[in-house]
Amino acid sequence: MxxxxxxxxxxxxxxxxxxxxxxxxxxxxxxxxxxxxxxxxxxxxxxxxxxxxxxxxxxxxxxxxxxxxxxxxxxxxxxxxxxxxxxxxxxxxxxxxxxxxxxxxxxxxxxxxxxxxxxxxxxxxxxxxxxxxxxxxxxxxxxxxxxxxxxxxxxxxxxxxxxxxxxxxxxxxxxxxxxxxxxxxxxxxxxxxxxxxxxxxxxxxxxxxxxxxxxxxxxxxxxxxxxxxxxxxxxxxxxxxxxxxxxxxxxxxxxxxxxxNIDGEKMSKSLNNFQTIRDVLAQDPLNGRALRLLLLQTHYRKTLELNDDTLAQAREATRRIDAMVRKATNAGIALDGAARDEAARDAFREEMDRDFGTPEAMAVVFELVRKANSALDSSDEAAPGLVATAVELATALGVPPEVPGAGGEQDGDAEIDAMVEARTAAKAAKDWAEADRIRDELAAQGITIEDTPTGPIWYR
RNA sequence: GCGUCGGUGCCCGAGCGGCCCAAGGGAACGGCCUGCAAAGCCGUACAGUCGCGGGUUCAAAUCCCGCCCGGCGCUCCA
Structure with missing residues (x-):
């Protein structure tokens, strides 16, 4: 009810x-x-x-x-x-x-x-x-x-x-x-x-x-x-x-x-701290979802504290969700037929049923993220269900994971794929200097490399 | 002033009278993993007066009263 x-x-x-x-x-x-x-x-x-x-x-x-x-x-x-x-x-x-x-x-x-x-x-x-x-x-x-x-x-x-x-x-x-x-x-x-x-x-x-x-x-x-x-x-x-x-x-x-509130004060034109959504979105490409998450982590009937700090914190939190899905995607985990974690779904429903308890509902999602990461690391068979449930619940709140550029192939960015492969080869040859040089070069282009049990993945 | 919602760790922020020596996120520290990282996992320190003071109760962050502080509203035409 x-x-x-x-x-x-x-x-x-x-x-x-x-x-x-x-x-x-x-x-x-x-x-x-x-x-x-x-x-x-x-x-x-x-x-x-x-x-x-x-x-x-x-x-x-x-x-x-x-x-x-x-x-x-x-x-x-x-x-x-x-x-x-x-x-x-x-x-x-x-x-x-x-x-x-x-x-x-x-x-x-x-x-x-x-x-x-x-x-x-x-x-x-x-x-x-x-x-x-x-x-x-x-x-x-x-x-x-x-x-x-x-x-x-x-x-x-x-x-x-x-x-x-x-x-x-x-x-x-x-x-x-x-x-x-x-x-x-x-x-x-x-x-x-x-x-x-x-x-x-x-x-x-x-x-x-x-x-x-x-x-x-x-x-x-x-x-x-x-x-x-x-x-x-x-x-x-x-x-x-x-x-x-x-x-x-x-x-x-x-x-x-x-x-x-913005910086501890109410937002108003007279205080000159009025922020348009457009400006906030322009400051960081992750801000749209960060804003959503920040709002979800505060109950809708409570005054929300918004400043550069809290927004940055929310950006990090969105990365956490994305990183898990990226890892699952790279491991070739199929989510479609995966059996959901019904206990988590029940907990989620219970929290949301109490006057839209989104902060607690998000806590349920993050618990799932942690368990899913753990299962992915150990190639546990529970992984698909945990990932699928986390994605389902995050999506129900409007913060679906976004993993643009994961893997590389769908981007058709052959150049970066080639560099990643060159780094893998350098690593195999224990040429650490070359491997690090390539990683730095990619970093300069705003690309992050993550090594996983199923091979390296990159994203912008 | 009146009404209403709130005051919880370094920050944001849940908390439904006992499951709270207080969720979750961020930041910090240690370990594992890694060639080194990143990501992840495990753990630690953080709240020990949950704004302050009373009270109710076997039991209160949670209920009641008072006070302090903050948000919002107290009318388009001012």
Whole structure:
């Protein structure tokens, strides 16, 4: 039984999907107006891993992640650059997808865009207006938050506690009945893109898009709604309020991933430690997988410490997995028919079932790596099963081994093969000076040689 | 201030009241292997006050209370 820490109840609860064997997952996607940064990576990776695990466990997953392609930031960037909102959104969405591809993040089954769902949003708002939980003013349409009894449930605050916070702020819009009321529809402002509505031209508020799209695609009572912990309030709280006010059944479970720190401090533009995914990937070819592994080795609900050091540590750890597979490949181990280590698979499932315990699941994988290495060294017959299980489980978490250039033949790099052979010959002749000279020469080209019981292997 | 999540070895980081004299990864040291390396394996030192102080319990890193410190949130329009 999979258990998940549900944000709404604040407890570890049994995960029972709406339909047995099927999981509907809605994970909030990005607002596309700038470079995707490491926070986006953590968010996307959290739900990517959740999805992969659910699939490994035999569920059919319907994963939806939206793209917010109209909002204040997009408008201001378009204005600043003298381009259009559409151009800004399309450019940064393409960049977002390209970067996520490099991190091996699976594409969601649906990637709805806010601008394509405006009609559904208008219909939804109409329901809220008709049933009295929303009202129109000259500046837009607002949700009457007081009409939602447990409005602050996700953040575990009462209405009054929330109102206290809101009261401390300057209330700009005198048309609003209550400071907590928020915009479902914003009346048109000069120079902004607008859509028609029964309340005049304007554009949708931030939260309504996710409600319209999640319920529209996944249906009432879909299973899991996820996002970064910074979205709990106001975004998810308001989404939920809209759904509740409309009498719709919203998500059954909520999960939220924690933020990350860089060099011990939160990542923010003001601290000037904001790192884009693109920059991190450019620093080292292994960084994509290292980042994945680093995230897997920290529980998704805990603040992650990221710096050059922790990233380097994760790179070394990925090498450990790769080295084992390289050795197995070179030894001619066939993985396809190998019997899996069921005890390890059970341990893995048990750890993952406890609120996606990826750090412990990775520990299971590394235990397998150690046992597999040991078996490979002694040509133990258990080796294929151990290697196959380690590969299966690592792949289930999205960190499959990568052994490019292993062996050499598939690279068709005859020149390097020839040098490796020359070194082997030199070794046979006990000409150590020549053998070392060749090894140094290869090293200068970024090629590492490993001697194994089944002969030398090389890789870049 | 309020809410929420956390504070575990040199670093990152698990830990489900007894299986914890605390997983796993990285770094270090010793041994085996190697012509020498690399990779790997075996072992060692690292936590002995698991932020601090109380309490509950036969038993607490794990539960409760208080305090200290950190992350996030406390509303788009400011």
């Amino acid at each position: 999979l258990r998940i820490h549900d944000t709404l109840t604040g407890e570890l609860v049994d995960f029972i999907p709406r339909i047995e064997g099927e999981v509907s997952l809605y994970a909030c996607g990005p607002t596309v107006y700038d470079h995707p940064h490491l926070g986006h990576a953590r968010q996307a990776l959290t739900y990517d891993v959740a999805r992969r695990y659910l699939e490994w466990r035999g569920y059919t997953v319907h994963h939806v992640a939206n793209v917010t392609d109209i909002d204040d930031n997009i408008i201001s960037r378009a204005t600043r650059e003298g381009s259009t909102e559409t151009e800004v959104a399309q450019f940064w969405e393409a960049e977002y997808i390209a970067v996520m591809d490099e991190l091996d993040i699976l594409h969601p089954h649906d990637r709805p865009h806010a601008t394509e769902w405006v009609a559904e949003m208008v219909d939804f708002i109409q329901v809220l207006v008709d049933n009295g939980s929303a009202y129109a003013t000259p500046s837009g349409v607002y949700l009457r938050v007081r009409s939602v009894e447990d409005y602050g449930a996700l953040v575990h605050r009462t209405h009054d506690e929330l109102a206290e916070g809101a009261g401390a702020r300057v209330e700009v819009d005198p048309d609003k009945e209550d400071p907590l009321d928020f915009a479902l529809w914003k009346a048109a402002k000069a120079g902004e893109p607008t859509w028609d509505s029964p309340w005049g031209p304007g554009r949708p508020g931030w939260h309504i898009e996710c409600v319209a799209m999640s319920l529209g695609i996944l249906g009432d009572g879909f299973d899991l709604h996820g996002g970064g912990s910074d979205l709990v309030f106001p975004h998810h709280t308001n989404e939920r309020a809209e759904a509740v006010a409309a009498g719709r059944e919203f998500s059954r479970y909520w999960m939220h991933n924690a933020m990350l």
